[in-house]
Amino acid sequence: MKERCGTCRFRNDTGVCTNPKLREPMGGPKEGENWDDYLVYSYDEGGSFHVGPMFGCVHWKARE
DSSP, X not given: OTTSGGGBTTBOTTSBBOOTTEEOXXXXXXXXXXXXXXXXXXXXXXXXXXXXXXXXXXXXXXXX
């Protein structure tokens, strides 16, 4: 499972993606921040993304 969520450092033990580039808008980008590679979602009460081990994205990083 190379470069899939199952081997990514951002997927925790419960399958939640913890990558900081998946987030709520919270007023838009900060100064100097580019959202071209973000996934910005609108949840008024917070939220998270559960990803399966075979899902993958451009922000994959190997576990340490």
